[in-house]
Amino acid sequence: MHSFRYRNGQLHCEDVDLGRVAEQFGTPLYVYSAGTILDHYQRLDAALAPLDHLICYAVKANSNRAILKFLAGEGAGFDIVSGGELYRVLTAGGDAARCTFAGVGKSREEIEYALEKGVYSFNVESEAELEYIARIAGAKNLRAPIALRANPDVDPHTHDYISTGSHENKFGIALDRIAAVYERTAKMRNIDIVGVQMHIGSQITEAAPFAEAIKKVVPIVRDLKSKYGIKFFNHLRAARRNGGIRERTRARACRSSNMSMQSCRRCAN
Helix, strand or coil, X not given: CCCEEEECCEEEECCEEHHHHHHHHCCCCCCCCHHHHHHHHHHHHHHCCCCCEEEEEEHHHCCCHHHHHHHHHCCCEEEECCHHHHHXXXXXXXXXXXXXXXXXXXXXXXXXXXXXXXXXXXXXXXXXXXXXXXXXXXXXXXXXXXXXXXXXXXXXXXXXXXXXXXXCCCCCXXXXXXXHHHHHHCCCCCEEEEEEECCCECCCCCCHHHHHHHHHHHHHHHHHHHHHCXXXXXXXXXXXXXXXXXXXXXXXXXXXXXXXXXXXXCECC
């Protein structure tokens, strides 16, 4: 549902006539509905209420600081992929401790900045990146919280260019390697293991690929929880459709396999 409607031939956002807004401010003009954003957030939050969860908004979907400030005020966390996105979240009133730092190209400066600000977790894409983060954290005499990205090798039934969960993709660590990498990670002095991360692609319009991926990864998550006390399993991405796939939201946490979003804290129990 959204709050954009035609009334007597005039497009409105909530109760505001957008024709008059365009006359006042000119075009092109971007208008966002706080009511729509809040409705979607609250409905998702209510759906996940039985679980220990954290909904993290993907900042790259729309980094407008008014939107970030609005969501921060509602208690949302944030999924970031750069130091610039972290900076925007913080200037909008967000909390670094409720941010997960994903992305394959984190620079030294970005990692140092995220460590200094105290992000909740770095989503680690590879063994090489793990070692890189460990060295940077060691140089600063800090401990970096991490979640290794598991590649479950499933077909997400999306476009090849945005598929990220197959063995043919460069993303993540293969399931037959993940346990050994966690064992090695546990011995690193400047690393804290806090979770497991998985992302199989974008613009996925059916639940079956998620269910297949979760079925393959959950036994590993349970084993890792018993060994290392991991706090979360970040496993899905959802997109709402309003004439297209647009509003991307992530929910993170660790103990369930709720299929609505990327969250849970029950699947490891």
